[in-house]
Amino acid sequence: MPQVERLDLLVERLHEMNSGYDLRYLTGYALSLPKPEESLTIARA
Numbered sequence: 648m649p650q651v652e653r654l655d656l657l658v659e660r661l662h663e664m665n666s667g668y669d670l671r672y673l674t675g676y677a678l679s680l681p682k683p684e685e686s687l688t689i690a691r692a
Contacts, residue, residue, distance in 0.1 A: 649683055651690060 651657070665678075680686070 649687060651683075651687060653690070 681689070
């Protein structure tokens with residue numbers, strides 16, 4: 648996996664989103680994330 652600057656911020660946000668039952672998402676909601684190279688492009692913008 649490529650090195651990502653401020654990966655700690657992404658992990659913190661994902662942890663917060665997944666820390667409890669979130670009524671914004673239906674039961675069985677499948678979270679999809681962009682490919683690492685797409686994430687890097689966004690992170691470096």
